[in-house]
Amino acid sequence: MSYADVNGLRLWYEEHGDGPPLVLLHGGYGAAEMFAPIVPALAHRRRVIAVDLQGHGRTADVARPLRYESMADDVAALLRYLDLPGAQLLGYSLGGGVALRTAIQHPDLVRRLVLVSTPFRRQGWYPEVLAAMSGQDERAGERMRGTPPHQLYTRIAPRPQDWPVLWAKTGDLLRREYDWTPQVAALAVPTLLVFADADAIPVAHMAEFYGLLGGGHHDPGGDGTARPASRLAVLPGLTHQDIPTTPLLPHVALPFLTHQLH
Known part of the structure; x- marks a missing residue:
């Protein structure tokens, strides 16, 4: 467990195991x-x-x-700090967006990509999920105390x-429109998309991705020789909330x- 001083940030990370490097990027309000x-x-x-x-x-x-984009630059700086060119990234939800942007902005540093419950544009979430995201602010953070x-x-x-500050800044991020269609279509890194069958993202968006x-x-x-390098997995009996902890994910x-x- 250590800190890396990158991009004016003391970025915390912990390490486990041995073998080719795999970087894990958590979801919003997590760790x-x-x-x-x-x-x-x-x-x-x-x-x-x-991380x-x-x-x-x-x-x-x-x-x-x-x-x-800036969090992706942080991840890239960490990979360089640890001298890890060609790492594999696994990101969930918010962390999936960061992982995807890392592969887009720093393709030389990413060998394979696993995106868990991640859309490629903001409108990829269900409308009710977008409405909930739009309401995230300091007051919402106060209501989440004790959770x-x-x-x-x-x-x-x-x-x-800083708990309310995190909610205010995250709400500002989640209200911003984005659409990474051209960058995803040009992505060369082999990518595994993983979703829950009852995710916060419609099945149609999964297929489009x-x-x-x-x-x-x-x-x-x-x-199967004419299949693409990328893969799609839809895991049964799961939701957006429990997919990052299911044993099916490493499976x-x-x-x-x-x-x-x-």
Whole structure:
């Protein structure tokens, strides 16, 4: 467990296991602990590096807004700090957006990408989810006091009093429109998309995302040799909230990260 001084930020990370590097990026209002149930399975085959993003967990906030692009630059700076060119990234929700932007902005640093419950444009969320995101602010943060995410933040954050600030900054991020269609279509890094079958993202958006990565356009042939390098997994019986902790996640991610792609 350590800090890396990158981009004017003291970025916290912890390491587990041995093998090719796999960086884990948590969801909004979370921390590296979000992946605790699946880290042992991943660390059996990988050098797992779990990061606390700007203003989350043990990484204190700095005087800049929360943006996918700047947090992606932080992750890239960490990879360079650790001398890890060609790392694999696994990001969930907010962290998935950061992982995707890292691959877009720094393609030389990312070998494979696993995006969990992540849309490629803001309108990829269900309308009711977007409405809830639009209402996130300091007052919403006050209402979340005493919940498990707040309890974790209070226990590990360098400045626990910044909880309302995190909500205000995250709300500002989540209200911003974005559409990364051209960048996703041009993405060269092999990518595994993982969603819950009852996710906060419609199945149609999952299929569209996979299509941008080259999937679902034609029959791959009997031996599958004409299939794209990227993959799509829809995990049954799960929601957006419980997908990052299911044992099914390492079960589908590790073969993709490990096997030679044709």
